[in-house]
Amino acid sequence: MAKGLDVGTMNIISGKQDDSDTVFVQQRNSFVEIEHSDMAEQMLSRSDVLHIRKDDNVYVVGDDALNFANIFKQETRRPMQRGILSSDEKSAIPMIKLIIEQVAGEPDYPGERIHFSTPADPIDSDLSTLYHQKTCESFLSDMGYEPEPINEGMAVIYSELADNNFTGLGVSFGAGMTNICLAYYAVPVMTFSIARGGDWIDEQAARATGKPVDKVTSIKEDGFELDFKTDVGGVEGALAIYYENLLDYVIENIAREVDDEDVEEGLDVPVVVTGGTASPDGFEKLFEDHLDDAHLPFSVSGVKRADEPLYSVARGSLVAARSEEEREKPQKSQPVKSSNSNGNPSSNGNSSKGKSKSAKSSKDKNSKKSKSSKKQSQ
Ligand SMILES: Nc1ncnc2c1ncn2[C@@H]1O[C@H](COP(=O)(O)OP(=O)(O)OP(=O)(O)O)[C@@H](O)[C@H]1O
Ligand SMILES: [Mg+2]
Numbered sequence: 587m588a589k590g591l592d593v594g595t596m597n598i599i600s601g602k603q604d605d606s607d608t609v610f611v612q613q614r615n616s617f618v619e620i621e622h623s624d625m626a627e628q629m630l631s632r633s634d635v636l637h638i639r640k641d642d643n644v645y646v647v648g649d650d651a652l653n654f655a656n657i658f659k660q661e662t663r664r665p666m667q668r669g670i671l672s673s674d675e676k677s678a679i680p681m682i683k684l685i686i687e688q689v690a691g692e693p694d695y696p697g698e699r700i701h702f703s704t705p706a707d708p709i710d711s712d713l714s715t716l717y718h719q720k721t722c723e724s725f726l727s728d729m730g731y732e733p734e735p736i737n738e739g740m741a742v743i744y745s746e747l748a749d750n751n752f753t754g755l756g757v758s759f760g761a762g763m764t765n766i767c768l769a770y771y772a773v774p775v776m777t778f779s780i781a782r783g784g785d786w787i788d789e790q791a792a793r794a795t796g797k798p799v800d801k802v803t804s805i806k807e808d809g810f811e812l813d814f815k816t817d818v819g820g821v822e823g824a825l826a827i828y829y830e831n832l833l834d835y836v837i838e839n840i841a842r843e844v845d846d847e848d849v850e851e852g853l854d855v856p857v858v859v860t861g862g863t864a865s866p867d868g869f870e871k872l873f874e875d876h877l878d879d880a881h882l883p884f885s886v887s888g889v890k891r892a893d894e895p896l897y898s899v900a901r902g903s904l905v906a907a908r909s910e911e912e913r914e915k916p917q918k919s920q921p922v923k924s925s926n927s928n929g930n931p932s933s934n935g936n937s938s939k940g941k942s943k944s945a946k947s948s949k950d951k952n953s954k955k956s957k958s959s960k961k962q963s964q
Contacts, residue, residue, distance in 0.1 A: 588699040588911045589731075590904025591690055592741070592897075593722055595666045595762030595785065596862065598682075600689045601900035608904065610897055611689050613648035616662045617681045618655040620644050626658075636688055638680070645677070647684050668781045669705040669763035670718035683725050693730045700726055701907035703899045704735040705763050708781040709839060734910065737777050739767025741902030746858040746892050748905075754856040755886075757836065758899060759863035761785050764836050768844065768855070776847045780839055782832055784863040790831075791824035812868030829866075833873055837880045844883050853884040860892035860899075 590601040599612045613636070620626055622642050630637055635650045646654040655662045665675055665682035672678050690700065704719045719735050726733035736744075742756030742765075752772035758765040761784045768776040788806065792799040805821050817823040857877065859870055874889040892898045 587694060588701070588904065588907035589690060590741075590900050590902070590907050591686070591700055591702040591726075592738075592899035592903060593666075593682075593686070593702055593704070594760055594899070595664070595669055595783070596760070597896060598685050598689045599897060599900040600691070601897070601904040603904065603908065608901060610900055611691070612896075613685050613689050614651065615648075615666055615682065615685060616651045616664045617645050617647040617677070618651045618658070618660050618662050619677075620646065620654060620658045620660060636684065638684060645681065647681055648688065666718075667762060668711070668713060668785075669708070669760070669765075669779065669783075670713060670715050671721060679721065682722075686722065686725050687729060690726065690729065690731070696730050697732045698730070699734065699907045699911055700731040701734050701736045701741075701903040701910070702726060703738045703741050703903050705738050705765050706767075706777045706779040708763065708779045709843070711781040713781060734907070736903050736906045737767060737774065738763075738765040738779070738899055739777050740769065740774050741899045741906065742858060742860055742892075743767055743769040743772070743774075743902065744905040744909075745898045745902030746860065746890075747856065750856055754858060755840070757857065757859050757861075757864075759783055759832075759836075759859060759861035761862065764832070764861075764863075766836070766840060766843075768847075768849070775849060776843055778839070778843055780836060782835065783861070787825060787828040787832060787863070790828045791821060794824045794827075795821050797821055806866075810866050812866050812872050829869075830872065830876075832863075833876050837873075837876055837882075841880055841882050849884055854887050855884060856887050857889045858892060859889065860895045862896050864891055864895045 587603055592599045594615060596615055597612055598615050599610055601608050601610050620643065622639065622644050626644055630644065636647045638645050638647070651662045654660070663675060663677070664672065665678035666672055667674065671682065702722055704722070705715050707713070707715050723733045723735065738758050739756050742758050743752050743754065746756060747754045747769070753770050755766070755768045762781070763783050764780045766776070766778055766780070767774055784806070788799050788803045792802045795802070802821055802825070806825050810822055810825060812826060812829055814826055859873055864870070870889050870891040877886055877889065
């Protein structure tokens with residue numbers, strides 16, 4: 587059985603098939619450095635918190651980093667920035683390696699296929715994604731997997747547009763980036779990214795209102811809606827302004843890039859939006875309204891939001907991995923749907939119901955999420 591892995595700036599998520607369910611394991615892509623002390627030692631030894639000790643410091647990694655940061659009055663740090671490994675973070679490599687190992691788990695057999703998401707090179711900055719991609723690839727091969735990168739936008743197409751022959755425009759609004767892919771019968775016609783996403787919205791809104799970025803992020807994630815009835819002068823008002831600005835920026839770039847690609851005349855495609863930043867109520871309506879106002883060289887038959895915006899990329903990567911596995915068998919050529927079981931669960935490693943086992947540092951959350959993703963049979 588193959589696996590899918592979404593390596594995101596804020597969340598790292600794996601997906602695998604367990605009979606007719608897709609099981610996800612998730613960790614926040616962040617960590618905190620705390621000084622080693624008896625109290626810290628005691629707290630850590632009594633828990634299943636993901637951590638490593640190095641010299642006189644302890645690094646708490648993943649979902650628990652935020653709690654420890656609050657208790658020990660430290661800032662959380664992030665191994666990735668703007669979609670790729672952060673060059674400003676000296677501990678980026680060991681921290682992300684640990685998170686990937688925990689989220690992906692051991693391969694069920696040597697050479698198990700894993701497709702991991704990687705962003706397209708951004709068109710609005712000179713960042714290159716190659717080093718990031720090759721580094722993730724080498725972590726996974728060292729673990730015993732056979733890794734294959736998949737473009738994040740293409741993963742969205744695999745995950746959300748199976749019912750439309752894998753044809754349409756997929757847009758993943760993440761934390762560090764926005765990834766865009768236009769595909770025609772599972773063939774990518776245009777893929778690119780923009781080095782702006784939820785983090786950019788938070789930074790801009792924080793700067794405008796004078797509030798700390800963490801505070802702005804938590805207001806945004808806690809029931810913020812894009813209804814434009816809110817709070818002129820407050821944080822929600824500022825968030826709405828920068829959300830709208832990001833959407834316009836993305837649409838402007840789509841129009842420009844599609845023009846360069848010379849797409850077929852009369853093309854009429856569905857659009858799917860996903861990623862954590864697409865979560866607030868009103869997001870897809872706002873995107874649709876702004877698309878209507880733009881002059882695109884193709885028409886849009888509708889805009890929908892993925893049912894589970896945080897899991898689309900992991901799910902699509904899994905679809906691609908399983909599809910590749912099928913192809914190796916040699917018969918089928920179309921991508922398979924993620925929730926159709928295509929064989930026996932593997933025999934060893936993470937053992938069967940590995941959901942909470944490999945999700946040890948955030949059991950409640952992960953088991954809930956696994957459950958909520960369970961009945962996704964298509
Ligand atoms: N309910 C919510 N409302 C608004 N924003 C949210 C919500 N939940 C998460 N987010 C935002 O979504 C972003 C994380 O989304 P996601 O996990 O898709 O990104 P990522 O894949 O880690 O990043 P990237 O693809 O850019 O590397 C963050 O900016 C986070 O603040
Ligand atoms: Mg992402």
